[in-house]
Amino acid sequence: MQDKSFVPFTEDMKKDYTILVPNMLPIHFKLLISLFRSHGYNVELLETDGPQIAETGLKYTHNDTCYPAILVVGQMMDALLSGKYDVNKTALIMFQTGGGCRASNYISLIRKALKKAGMEQVPVISLNFYGMESHPGFKLTPKMLHSMIYAVCYGDLIMSLVNQVRPYELNKGDAEALADRWTARLGAELANEKIRYRRVKDNYRAIIADFAKIPMNRTEKPKVGIVGEIFVKYSPLANNDLERFLISEGAEVVVPGLIDFCLYCIYNSIIDYKLYGKNKKTYLVWKFAYRFFSNKKSDISQLIKEEGTFEGWTEFDRITDIASTVISLAVKMGEGWLLTSEMVELAESGCANIVCTQPFGCLPNHICGKGMMKPLKELMPDINIVAIDYDAGASRVNQENRLKLMLSNAKRIMAQNSK
């Protein structure tokens, strides 16, 4: 049983504490940060990188812990030890899913690291939707939650468009510059204005139109999808800047969005009800949340298709359907069935080249990543998957060499298909 005597984040602390957030998805997190700031939390995104982060992490956590934990702990400890922050006026925040994967223990690992470093007074806030810990000074109000949903939606849209433009833009840097402008603008809007869905949709349209205006030269390039453990999949710090590498090798990158992961988490609560009769009381809430959120996704996709320049997204209902043909929807630890499903979905939608990223020794990925490669290959013989392990000691040369192999095959397949 967990000893619940952690340092809470009190209402007093809310006034003058800085809350540090580890980085994962730059665009999304920037939007969320503006949002939290507007609600009176002085949050700060940690954008540090460099080898000292992993090294600090290794120092303060068990070295066999997964790489994301090492990086998150490393980034936080590195910041606290840097002298930049008053350790008596700083708190940390971390997302917690509470599943059967060891990721649900990141919070505990951070606290242990703080204790080792003699900084036990630093509160660690658990950001979760399951009421796992309560911090009087940190409350997610329905209003905040509502805005957070749109931050995630905006983030996914911008990320998807950047990925679709970047390999083809005539002036290097156009897409990212535009993304930065929109992120700043939307951040301010989320912070200061009430959400009105009509306005949100107008924004979607404007964003899509803006990206469509970027001058592009649409040559044929192989599309490469990135799936995997959520942190390694998204965080450039964790995956050695995978997206940048793939683009420099002449590929277009496709990264499934964060909305899908949220929907996956929500859907698991529904599955728990269906399979085991759990969540009787909250079942309807989850069901509503699922419908609400997946409609939001459809709306965006619809607008992208309407405009016509870019590719839209697959409905989440379709993603759950695909999954159940290969793996049971009961596989819900880590990225679970979503990971398998994303691989199939990518291949079906014309992106058969896939990098499956995972921290070295990731437990759920033994099953839903590497364990599903054979059935996937049988299902779709042309699928071209490479599994890359990320770790504090894994070398970039080794990873890049394997990525190059995947890319060589991707280019061959592309040449064959165009014949």
Added chain:
Amino acid sequence: MAKYKLGIDIGSTTAKLVLMEDNRIIYQKYQRHLSRVRQTTLEMIKEMQNEVNISKLAVTLSGSAGLGVANGAGIDFIQEVYATGEVVYKLAPDTNVVIELGGEDAKVIFYDGGVDERMNGTCAGGTGAFIDQMAVLLDMTVNEMDAASLEAQQIYPIASRCGVFAKTDIQPLLNQGAKKADIAASIFQAVVNQTITGLIQGKKISGKVMFLGGPLYYCKGLQKRFYETLKLNEKTAVFPDYALYSVAMGAAMHAENSEEITTDELIAKLENSANSETVANDRLPALFASDSEYYDFIRRHGLANVPHHDLSEYCGNAWLGIDCGSTTTKLVLIGEDKSLLYSFYSSNKGNPVEVLLSQLGEIYNLCGDRVTICGSAVTGYGEELIKHAFHIDEGLVETIAHYTAAKYFQPDVDFILDIGGQDIKCFRIKNGAIDSIMLNEACSSGCGSFIETFAKAMGYTIADFANLGLKAKAPVNLGSRCTVFMNSSVKQSQKDGATVEDISAGLSVSVVKNAIYKVIRATSPEELGKKIVVQGGTFYNDAVLRAFEKELGADVIRPSIAGLMGAFGAALHAMQFEKSTILTPSELAFFSHTSRTTRCRGCANQCHLTVNKFADGKTFISGNQCEKGLGVSAVKELPNLYAWKRSYIESLKPDENAKRGKIGLPLALSTFEFAPLWYTMFSELGFSVHFSKLSNRATYERGQFTIPSDTACYPAKIMHGHVLQLLDEGITNIFYPGITYNIDEHAGDNHYNCPVVAYYSELLQGNIEELKNINYMYPYLDINNQKSMVKTLLPCLQKIDRSITKYQLAAAIRKAFVAYENYKAQLRAEGEKAVSFARSNGNRIMVLAGRPYHIDPEIGHGIDKLATSLGFVVVSEDSVAHLAPVQYVKVLDQWTFHARLYRSARFAVENDDVELVQLVSFGCGVDAITTDEVRSILEDGGKYYTQIKIDEITNLGAVKIRLRSLLGALEEKK
């Protein structure tokens, strides 16, 4: 005019160059590059130019080290597996599978059903570098090892995952006197197994298989192992003459599309790229800031010395200490004033008995009649063999030997760090007794042999290499991970232009960091202690010593005999004897030693035994997991809950007359917990319930072809063998449910299974082809909700027999839970019985804490039996967890099995006569969380924490040392 096409393949250890004119090879060259990647390439090109003298050519590079060169020089690059794929496709289109082993990479290409090209992951041994390392270990060249392997009569199981693991398997075999021919063949078999589990991953091998790459080209023994394992014949196995050059040829063919340049331009490009190199930022400060710092360092360490006397002049009594380590044998003879009369340090060349025989002869020679050996003691891996061979007075556990020696130099020593060739050992001393012991886990030995291997690979002796390190201006930062990872980091830093000096110093720093942060798990150096003694052969390396002091920020004592401390401690220990039993010079003259190997028939384990026979007719048997193999009628066996649980499961026999036919359950992972439950449920329904048998090595091998993820834990990987065993028996209904939520024992925050236990059923379905042809049932069950179980199971079982009713099933499930509760009640009662037995008989109690599946003899490697043979009464975590209250921990207590761990640790803390030893399967991610918790529960409660990492390893020697160290420490503390 024809176009000249040059392909250069720069791999991890060798460079290959092929020049083609049209499709004809006109020049080729193969050379080791000793990590001097760019220079070697240049030399090779110049050499080629001398011979062929062509003006223009088109060039493409390939290979893992070629990537960096190509990028730096702006030359075309082709990925090596892709290159191979193209070449084979052109030259031998009827090939179905290509297997290529290189220096550090392994690749497999399948051509059937769409080209499928694979490379080994980041953690993988079983390649050329691994073979080289193993040859060094056997004190042979690769050619000699290859030749020897062809004479092999038997194959030992050797862990194939990584070189470090394999070493721990091979070392004891050598120490026990197994034949080198057999070991050589076993090493090749390990390579084959690694290729199969790491790359073939469940894909069927059929048709023509082509073998490429250096190791497969040169090693006939390796070819043979592949032949036999993959069941190939002359027609289906192809070893082409271009096996070494396939990648370079592929690159040359690819150069067809590359731009032509002059040879001079090419040379200029390569040379310029060397100049334009930028020094990577990731560097560390120099080991010495100034010369005076260096001289001060040398002077200070000169002080920790032992007086020497010349044995050929000494008269009087003497005592002999021997440390027969994993790779080296150390020996000292001391006089009455504890002065050093004679010392010896050497690699044991795979045969420590021979080494000691000649040394003893030498000592007796020097002693003449003037010196009497009054006592002798031996410590280390080879302790028992040497003790039996030479009638040594006493064997003592390493920790005690080292502590005894350290006290000589620093009576108040509070921390000892010993880094040897294979092991890192650390002891903390409190109140004159060893307070905690930490040893490196088998997977992370960044130890001495590791630096040595690198030194050799770069063409230096270890001493020269270390000296270079002292002069490094900017040591490279290589991190603190295991050898396999380190290889690639070094490769990368070479690419970035690091000098040998910087690499040497960098390696020293990483060895030190590995010891402090990974083995000792200290956050800050102050945690270690104030009076620190460092020892072990690795500390002769001044660069390591200096790196350690720098990391620590304090001075430490390194005895001048750092590498002999075990032997010195043994000698000091032997001073208690007045008359020795050691073989006399005349007995020594008739000494002979032969060894043969056999298999124990004592039980299903069938341990590989090595029987050593000595001149006096005495024998010494090793390799046994328990006392049975020794031929002695075992003393009455102590209570062992692991054995009790095994026999309980084995008592669940199928009812052959059952009306509804057979149902099979693989006895692995969660089945160990729920066997009584499923047995009763299916029996009640009228099925004949067949569990697969407890595992042995063959179980694993039977299933290894179907394992998709090599880094999963052994308990999961062995599952494949169990499923196949059931299929082999012709069972057509197999049941292994998915269980997300484990049984709720109300002792944790949640009650999950780990992802692997919960969902392995899913992986089996996807990867074992045969399951598609039978009725494989893997429903997802909530084990805490009988009603939902009925709902889920009914349709599933009605597929077998439609007459099964809901009512029957519900009744069967009710009874099943009664049986399960009954089993657990018995288990608890047996646990209590064992505890009271121990108390009335004065035995120590060991909680061997793991998971239910650790009772499997192949997974647990008989550690339970080893513990009882050392006098412990063994209880399992689930048999005593109820004797302690729910334990509060710092982490989220998400898993049922782990909550039991925490409670059983509490039980150990609350009882003086109980010790806890935690079994951890390699690759268990969850245990990265639990081990720290269990450790802190125990250490906060004033107990020792002992962790044993288990994998495919069959070596009990290291485990024995660990358990004996624990016993030794307990005895001292008394």
